[in-house]
Amino acid sequence: MQESATRLQQDSFDLLFELSNVDRLNILLELKKSPMRISLVSKKFKSTVPETSRNISRLHAAKLINRDSQGVFHISPYGDEALSILQGFFFLSNHRPYFENHSLSTIPKEFATGIGALEKSKEFNELTTMLHYIENMIKDSEEFFWFSSDQLLANGVALAAEAVSRGVGMKKLLPRKVNIPESETELVNNPAFERAARVNKFESRYIVKIVVALCITDKCSAICFPNLEGKIDFLGFITTDETAHRWTKSLYLHYWNRAKR
Numbered sequence: 001m002q003e004s005a006t007r008l009q010q011d012s013f014d015l016l017f018e019l020s021n022v023d024r025l026n027i028l029l030e031l032k033k034s035p036m037r038i039s040l041v042s043k044k045f046k047s048t049v050p051e052t053s054r055n056i057s058r059l060h061a062a063k064l065i066n067r068d069s070q071g072v073f074h075i076s077p078y079g080d081e082a083l084s085i086l087q088g089f090f091f092l093s094n095h096r097p098y099f100e101n102h103s104l105s106t107i108p109k110e111f112a113t114g115i116g117a118l119e120k121s122k123e124f125n126e127l128t129t130m131l132h133y134i135e136n137m138i139k140d141s142e143e144f145f146w147f148s149s150d151q152l153l154a155n156g157v158a159l160a161a162e163a164v165s166r167g168v169g170m171k172k173l174l175p176r177k178v179n180i181p182e183s184e185t186e187l188v189n190n191p192a193f194e195r196a197a198r199v200n201k202f203e204s205r206y207i208v209k210i211v212v213a214l215c216i217t218d219k220c221s222a223i224c225f226p227n228l229e230g231k232i233d234f235l236g237f238i239t240t241d242e243t244a245h246r247w248t249k250s251l252y253l254h255y256w257n258r259a260k261r
Contacts, residue, residue, distance in 0.1 A: 137215055161190040170202045222239075
């Protein structure tokens with residue numbers, strides 16, 4: 001049993017070793033885009049044919065690529081999955097300073113391990129810039145607007161009322177013990193929300209604790225992870241990428257479906 005476990009570990013180390021080489025990783029990324037012959041790969045990366053052949057052979061031996069009967073190399077299903085997992089490493093390493101101060105530990109493991117879905121997102125590390133972008137998201141929404149936070153944003157309620165007034169569907173997820181500033185009470189009771197609710201265009205749900213802030217529209221997504229003190233500081237990421245959009249929607253619905261009306 002110990003020998004079997006050691007063998008599995010060695011296979012994992014071998015895979016990581018092959019992917020840690022920048023030349024082989026670049027070849028694999030290129031083959032994901034389009035199958036190629038060795039000569040074209042060599043030309044693409046301006047390397048010698050022998051050097052390219054050596055890297056191709058290593059990738060082939062590791063089962064990360066396949067060769068067809070025409071001598072053309074394709075990324076294998078195994079190689080494609082390996083790259084998908086690597087996306088999470090790429091994302092974390094590209095935003096290391098952010099994740100030195102923010103944590104993924106509050107979201108379910110299945111979402112944390114799929115964090116690579118946010119690879120094409122843009123980081124916003126300045127509060128006013130992030131809030132301004134979220135406000136513009138609400139203004140530009142046309143079909144739907146989903147929001148979850150541990151607090152109401154300063155201009156968010158008024159913008160949300162405007163959105164539902166023009167027919168935008170809205171979901172609002174807040175903590176059960178949310179504090180609503182007195183200055184926001186009148187806005188929260190805006191008749192526009194009641195009218196939208198009557199036609200199933202507005203719904204509020206409540207959960208014990210909000211562990212990640214999300215703002216999602218039909219066009220883009222914003223996500224803010226909690227800092228190391230467990231507080232949401234509204235620093236995070238904005239994306240219009242389709243894969244990231246699906247990931248953030250799924251995360252939102254994970255909490256929405258567990259919340260109470």
